[in-house]
Amino acid sequence: MSTTLFTNCTLFAEPYGNVIRNAYLLVKGNTIAETGPMADLAFPEDAKVVDASGKLLMPGLINGHNHCAMTLFRGLADDLGLNDWLHGHIFPAEARYANPEMVYWCTRLAAAEMILSGTTCVADAYFFSGSSAQALADCGMRAVIGHGIVDFPVPSVPDPKKNIETVASFIAEWQDRHPLITPAVFAHAPYTCSPATLRKAKDLADRTNVRFFTHLAEGRQEIEMIIDPQGTSPVRHLAALDLLGQNTVCVHSIWLDDQDLDLLEESGTSVVTCPQSNLKLASGIARIEEMRRRNIVVGLGTDGCASNNSLDMFKEMDMLAKIQKVERNDATAMPAQSVLQCATTGNASLLHLPLLGRLQPGCKADLIVLDLATPHLTPFYNPDLLVYAASGADVHTVMIDGRIILENRKILSFDLQETMARIAELTQTIRQAN
Ligand SMILES: [Zn+2]
Incomplete structure (x- = not known):
């Protein structure tokens, strides 16, 4: 030893x-x-x-939400609203460029950036997750890797009818395989997954004892986009499908009313907030200080660096503290201690990795x-x-x-120059096409 x-x-x-x-x-x-x-x-x-x-x-800091391979799209589509950014630029770019090799090398680039800025564990959410898992394992990073699920064809799952079985295969392949890697389920959002798909994704997560992640209430328009007679808000939509609970992590969770906060609190559902991404896409400001006072477990993440555009968790912490203060016109809101907890023990708790986030014997x-x-x-x-x-x-x-x-x-854990050279090749392909 x-x-x-x-x-x-x-x-x-x-x-x-x-x-x-x-x-x-x-x-x-x-x-x-x-x-x-x-x-x-x-x-x-x-x-x-x-x-x-x-x-x-x-x-070590824990990044509670990232789409690691999106390093390739950093700076490709700035200064756009969520809908135009996602549907007009990011989904088409992914349809064109995402493949196992791209995900592997771009995830390694993300790992380099995260290691150099003090992140030791990341919750990733993307496609071709076997490539992400291998890349992060090869880089020596700890990771919880949620395989993406949507109801339309994507390069990793051309037939969306096979989305659940694809994720089930990923979980079977990576569960208990590597000491640093934990598989998970990432249902992209209620507006890209039908109620039936969301339910099947949660069943898979529960059956295999892995975490269930979803983007939730990121944009105001999401409320109109969810076609469900019971769903009067994104949170109530999930509640009606019995998807809330201690195994569920809702990312963003911006457009919430008091009843939604009650539901999250009562069900023990966790939230990951990504303030810089939310500001850059003009999505809004989550009610994190109120969640903190209700003892809802809150973690912090950068989101993918196509919408941030940095993976530096120190910047993210600074932003979370300040934006909560100005939003509430209260300088005592979201004190530094709570912010540091979000980036360490909060994320450790919601990722079900309780031995992370503190420097104590046994951790x-x-x-x-x-x-x-x-x-x-x-x-x-x-x-x-x-x-x-x-x-x-x-x-x-x-x-x-x-x-x-x-x-x-x-x-020390991998050759950064090799990764940079591979990224330069991938970037050249995109430059020539644009
Ligand atoms: Zn995200």
Whole structure:
């Protein structure tokens, strides 16, 4: 079993705000074994020692919602509303360019960007999910991978009648296959999946004990697009189909009334919010502060980088805190602590990965090291600064499952130049066609 010892660091400890200065953290195998002040350290034999003087150790960030392979479409269709962006540009681009090879290499590009900005686990939602799973496993990233389901033909499922069985095959192939990869079901949205498809997708998730994700109430128009006599709101539409519950994660969840919030709260349904994507597509601002006060489990995600256009979770945290404050005209809304929880323990909870998101003995060794010896992070009184001043570029070292995969901002787990070269080829194809 490998042993790694981080010494002389500032430690982001529990409970929130408890910072141990001049601390150590010991990793045995893939698990955090000990943390504490250096004065208490009994040096273990045969440990790889990482001197983290001037640096902060914090939990790896979890990206609660991403479409990793959409890195290829970054900047392809900016400054458009959700409907025009999705139906006029993104769906046609996917129909033309998505294939297993594209998904593999573009997911690796996303992995590089996420690792370099401190994300150690991602909830992906796309098609050709076997390629996504393989890419993230090859890059050494932890991931929950939801295979997409829609009711129209897509490159990965030309016959939509086979959408459920395609996802079932993906789950059977990847369940318990790789320690970093967990399969899931991603029913795209109530306006691209019929009630019968949504119900079958949820049944599959329940039967195979995997998470059920769907985009929900992202745009105001969705309310008119759902053709169901019982569905007076997207949330009530799901409730009428008995799709809410502790196994369900609703992404976006912007256009919600009080009754919808009651339904989410009573059913134990989780929400992932993606504030930058929601702002850029002018979709709206989710009622996250009210969800927080109701103890609805809320996670944070970037969404795909065709609608963001960055996968930096530090930027996302900063935006979530500030947009909730201005929306409610209340500077105490969505404090930094709650934002950090969304990006760590909140996402860990809704992904059913409870050993992630905190630096405690017994938890998985998914952690990041930030360089604090820099003007914009000085002085460092408490972790609130991570939300309001840090960026992905401050990440120095990344460990996932006990393995150091980024050191001094160099990716160790795969050849980034090879990935960049493959992306350049794919990008050239799109440039020539446009
Ligand atoms: Zn999305």
